[in-house]
Amino acid sequence: MPKAGKITFLASDSEAAKDALAKLSAIYGSVPLDKAEVIVALGGDGFMLHTLHATQAMDVPVYGMNCGTIGFLMNEYGEEGLRERLESAEEEVINPLSMRATRADGTVHEALAINEVSLLRAGPQAAKLRITIDGKMRMEELVCDGALVCTPAGSTAYNYSAHGPILPIGAEVLALTAMAAFRPRRWRGALLPMTAKVRFDVLDPQKRPVMADADGRSARDVVTVEVQSEPSVRHRILFDPGHGLEERLTREQFV
Known part of the structure; x- marks a missing residue:
């Protein structure tokens, strides 16, 4: 992941996600969506899917932070060191x-x-x-x-x-x-x-x-x-190191 640039925060309708949006925007700032270099989605897996679909034409990576329930596509929520986490994140590319x-x-x-x-x-x-x-x-x-x-x-x-x-x-x-x-x-x-x-x-x-x-x-x-x-469409998803989709898929089989 290149150096974390301009961040856009998006949140689901849950109270936890809206509270996280306010806190993180105050700490890191949030640019309009059309200026984003990275998108941080706050919610659960359903909101992550919604965000990926809604921004698929932008070719901007999406980093999810779990404010929902399961959060299989999300990273752990935390307010500290977000830019460092984004810079070290691993990218997975998915074709729908x-x-x-x-x-x-x-x-x-x-x-x-x-x-x-x-x-x-x-x-x-x-x-x-x-x-x-x-x-x-x-x-x-x-x-x-x-x-x-x-x-x-x-x-x-x-x-x-x-x-x-x-x-x-x-x-x-x-x-x-x-x-x-x-x-x-x-x-x-x-x-x-x-x-x-x-x-x-x-x-x-x-x-x-x-x-x-x-x-x-x-x-x-x-x-x-x-x-x-559909190989012509690609979704870029960011994960914290060691917690990417491949690790999650393997871990799921040994629960």
């Missing part, structure tokens, strides 16, 4: 997933996801999905509560809760994971190359409606969803 979801009425919903793109049943009956990888049909019918494609950075989030694998941050792979698969019974998914283009077709969408979600950006009543890595 792109989602292109076509709804039953023909409209198309596009969004980017840093963690995962997920399909979820939107009614009382299980979803029925057909899965195609790089133009080749790989599973004719998956009956499940849902399925997701995740990045290595997102592999400890929803994916891990659905019993998907934790992926090393440098791995050039994506995880395709099923939620509560009924048929094939207990099918948990597959590992795919980072370049894979995944297509989900919703079977019987009127009787078994499905919604698609990319980091909280949702589309209902989808009939097809296409997912792939």
Whole structure:
């Protein structure tokens, strides 16, 4: 990380984050966002994802400080020595997933996801999905509560809760994971190359409606969803030395 320059502090709506914003801005100053050389996001993982999405066109590194709950993407909160921490921080570069979801009425919903793109049943009956990888049909019918494609950075989030694998941050792979698969019974998914283009077709969408979600950006009543890595977009995330994503991903497996 180059010498810490002009800092912009951004905070979530929580009282702890707003209190931290006031204290840190008073100590270090805070420039307008368009002048930032580094962004310090105050909140939890949800706010970090929001900040990364909102500033992705700026190519400015983001350093998170945990004022939330889990804080997997965040550093420990502290008011002392922030400039020194920024100067010694390690940078991780993450490429998001792109989602292109076509709804039953023909409209198309596009969004980017840093963690995962997920399909979820939107009614009382299980979803029925057909899965195609790089133009080749790989599973004719998956009956499940849902399925997701995740990045290595997102592999400890929803994916891990659905019993998907934790992926090393440098791995050039994506995880395709099923939620509560009924048929094939207990099918948990597959590992795919980072370049894979995944297509989900919703079977019987009127009787078994499905919604698609990319980091909280949702589309209902989808009939097809296409997912792939988007190398043209990069998110720069800063971590304190020895506490980067690779260390966190490894540590998570030995809890």
